[in-house]
Amino acid sequence: MAQFDVYPNPNPAYRSTWPWVVDVQHETLSSLQTRLTIPLAQANPANQGLPKRLFPRLEFQGASYTLLAQVAAPVHISRLKSPQGTLRQRRAEIQASLDAVMAGV
Numbered sequence: 001m002a003q004f005d006v007y008p009n010p011n012p013a014y015r016s017t018w019p020w021v022v023d024v025q026h027e028t029l030s031s032l033q034t035r036l037t038i039p040l041a042q043a044n045p046a047n048q049g050l051p052k053r054l055f056p057r058l059e060f061q062g063a064s065y066t067l068l069a070q071v072a073a074p075v076h077i078s079r080l081k082s083p084q085g086t087l088r089q090r091r092a093e094i095q096a097s098l099d100a101v102m103a104g105v
Contacts, residue, residue, distance in 0.1 A: 005083035
């Protein structure tokens with residue numbers, strides 16, 4: 001498991017709304033049995049007015065998604081199956097979104 005890997009949402013109740021989750025937990029905490037994840041929601045034109053720092057729009061597998069850092073949640077590692085890609089190249093935007101949630105900056 002690597003930071004910024006993207007997995008199918010393991011929660012069937014939310015999978016249609018949030019199809020993917022991004023692992024944002026640093027590798028130094030790899031001994032823990034959970035990973036902190038942030039869901040990706042299908043980008044919606046109605047949400048274009050949202051603050052981009054808090055809700056960055058990210059492309060993944062040819063589709064546009066909105067990162068929802070305010071609903072980050074831990075997921076047990078046994079529920080995260082094979083990663084389907086990475087958003088490592090968008091690290092700065094993901095980190096800025098977490099900073100906006102945690103520090104208001």
